[in-house]
Amino acid sequence: MTKSALQIARAAYQPKLPKALATGAVKAVAGAATQSVADQEAIKALFPNTYGMPLITFEAGEAVQLPAMNVGVILSGGQAPGGHNVISGLFDGIKKLNPESKLYGFILGPGGLVDHNYMELTADIIDEYRNTGGFDIIGSGRTKLETEAQFEKGFEIIKELGIKALVIIGGDDSNTNACVLAEYYAAKKYGVQVIGCPKTIDGDLKNDMIETSFGFDTACKTYAEVIGNIQRDCNSARKYWHFIKLMGRSASHIALECALQVQPNVCIVSEEVEEKDMSLDDVVTSIAKVVADRAAQGNNFGTVLIPEGLVEFIPAMKRLIAELNDFLAANAEEFSQIKKSHQRDYIIRKLSPENSAIYASLPEGVARQLTLDRDPHGNVQVSLIETEKLLSEMVATKLAAWKEDGKYVGKFAAQHHFFGYEGRCAAPSNFDADYCYSLGYTASMLIADGKTGYMSSVRNTTAPAAEWIAGGVPITMMMNMERRHGEMKPVIQKALVKLDGAPFKAFAAQRDRWAVETDYVYPGPIQYFGPTEVCDQATKTLQLEQAK
Ligand code: FBP
Numbered sequence: 298m299t300k301s302a303l304q305i306a307r308a309a310y311q312p313k314l315p316k317a318l319a320t321g322a323v324k325a326v327a328g329a330a331t332q333s334v335a336d337q338e339a340i341k342a343l344f345p346n347t348y349g350m351p352l353i354t355f356e357a358g359e360a361v362q363l364p365a366m367n368v369g370v371i372l373s374g375g376q377a378p379g380g381h382n383v384i385s386g387l388f389d390g391i392k393k394l395n396p397e398s399k400l401y402g403f404i405l406g407p408g409g410l411v412d413h414n415y416m417e418l419t420a421d422i423i424d425e426y427r428n429t430g431g432f433d434i435i436g437s438g439r440t441k442l443e444t445e446a447q448f449e450k451g452f453e454i455i456k457e458l459g460i461k462a463l464v465i466i467g468g469d470d471s472n473t474n475a476c477v478l479a480e481y482y483a484a485k486k487y488g489v490q491v492i493g494c495p496k497t498i499d500g501d502l503k504n505d506m507i508e509t510s511f512g513f514d515t516a517c518k519t520y521a522e523v524i525g526n527i528q529r530d531c532n533s534a535r536k537y538w539h540f541i542k543l544m545g546r547s548a549s550h551i552a553l554e555c556a557l558q559v560q561p562n563v564c565i566v567s568e569e570v571e572e573k574d575m576s577l578d579d580v581v582t583s584i585a586k587v588v589a590d591r592a593a594q595g596n597n598f599g600t601v602l603i604p605e606g607l608v609e610f611i612p613a614m615k616r617l618i619a620e621l622n623d624f625l626a627a628n629a630e631e632f633s634q635i636k637k638s639h640q641r642d643y644i645i646r647k648l649s650p651e652n653s654a655i656y657a658s659l660p661e662g663v664a665r666q667l668t669l670d671r672d673p674h675g676n677v678q679v680s681l682i683e684t685e686k687l688l689s690e691m692v693a694t695k696l697a698a699w700k701e702d703g704k705y706v707g708k709f710a711a712q713h714h715f716f717g718y719e720g721r722c723a724a725p726s727n728f729d730a731d732y733c734y735s736l737g738y739t740a741s742m743l744i745a746d747g748k749t750g751y752m753s754s755v756r757n758t759t760a761p762a763a764e765w766i767a768g769g770v771p772i773t774m775m776m777n778m779e780r781r782h783g784e785m786k787p788v789i790q791k792a793l794v795k796l797d798g799a800p801f802k803a804f805a806a807q808r809d810r811w812a813v814e815t816d817y818v819y820p821g822p823i824q825y826f827g828p829t830e831v832c833d834q835a836t837k838t839l840q841l842e843q844a845k
Pocket residue numbers: 373374375376377468496497498499544545546605680721
């Protein structure tokens with residue numbers, strides 16, 4: 298591998314561990330029994346072997362040497378900065394317990410377990426990937442581990458390799474499946490432990506015991522850097538409005554965190570749009586008002602942050618998409634015969650009056666995306682909708698109408714951006730490098746302690762790393778029952794932005810001022826070496842949530 302100068306220097310970084318883990322001698326202290334966040338009876342019935350287990354905290358204890366153990370690791374779902382450090386922390390942890398221990402990585406996600414596609418991760422390989430971004434050490438994938446046939450197939454290779462425990466590094470769905478797998482192996486008495494680690498840049502796997510998912514810190518800092526740069530450009534040329542869509546499939550944590558870091562003129566928060574039952578026109582009007590107010594002061598420029606999942610949070614758009622899905626599924630043959638140039642009118646004629654009006658108001662390109670780009674199940678691929686263009690085109694139309702009425706006097710020219718993939722594999726910030734290494738190391742301690750169905754947890758994360766608290770949380774504790782594909786299923790509750798939470802309140806208290814004033818913040822690139830206030834800050838979200 299050809300390495301950059303930063304990569305070479307960064308390889309020598311020794312991630313920080315919580316004091317209790319750094320001593321190398323650890324004891325597990327069990328807390329009180331736990332219960333699920335909701336639907337206790339239903340979850341208990343589904344997880345008889347892994348429900349109600351206690352919280353675990355690791356404290357300094359006696360040094361122990363355990364028999365060598367073989368451990369398997371899987372990276373599941375979208376990439377998030379720091380995954381390699383979870384693996385290196387896990388590797389160092391099991392080697393510390395016994396140098397003969399072995400780590401196997403399953404290739405390209407959960408599919409690697411089912412297909413028996415694996416490699417041993419030796420010290421040489423691990424050293425190549427310490428403190429680097431990406432999941433390329435073994436690759437990741439989105440195969441869902443959910444059927445008994447997959448569990449049994451996986452068990453075949455687990456037996457063959459003598460694996461004692463499997464560590465699944467993933468988001469809410471992957472950790473839900475990790476828990477189902479833990480329960481299955483426990484019920485079958487296969488003697489295989491399953492431990493989860495909280496990953497996703499989206500930041501929506503968090504609760505009282507999991508303060509943040511890894512990768513959120515680095516991804517947001519990467520986006521904030523480039524948004525800051527755009528804002529400086531924007532404030533220099535003073536002629537463009539930049540519409541910037543930010544990744545985050547569902548929750549708006551990334552957009553909100555970036556807003557707190559860069560102080561844009563507008564940031565849409567999907568959860569607020571849903572709560573206030575806003576229509577697409579309401580969202581467009583709210584942006585157009587800011588554009589018009591700034592124009593009245595001679596400022597024909599600005600920035601608008603848009604969360605990727607917005608469209609699905611607008612109740613009226615949700616209804617339109619649902620009707621389109623049903624209509625096109627039932628009339629696929631007839632629709633395919635309609636000439637391209639007539640398809641829009643055809644759809645407008647066929648939809649119910651409410652949805653027809655919304656569809657007719659959409660710009661041509663977006664209307665086409667809604668009818669043409671469909672996933673293998675025939676559903677609209679909402680993530681492909683260019684919301685940033687949709688909103689800017691609709692804002693332009695509204696401003697043109699206001700201009701005719703004498704309500705708007707400015708010039709409006711838009712630029713569009715989507716920031717997503719460039720943040721998912723950035724070299725982990727010091728926070729993510731330390732947090733991930735600690736999560737991996739903690740996972741090895743949970744394995745040593747015989748735990749299964751637990752998620753590795755590291756808390757008190759706004760304090761210096763030495764004061765972090767490492768432990769384990771029973772995954773069933775985070776579960777509730779939700780309807781998925783028409784069936785009630787036990788799942789980890791997804792954490793959306795809370796409108797009564799400190800981060801949103803801090804944003805809401807300042808956004809009107811940010812809208813009219815030009816008070817941009819330019820965070821600059823992530824710094825890996827230098828003063829701690831520059832290099833080691835947690836996200837604003839975490840700082841506000843943890844503020845006592
Ligand atoms: P995970 O929840 O698996 O971590 O993935 C999150 C994410 O990065 C979303 O923000 C984004 O919508 C999605 O993955 C993109 O997925 P893909 O990599 O398959 O294009």
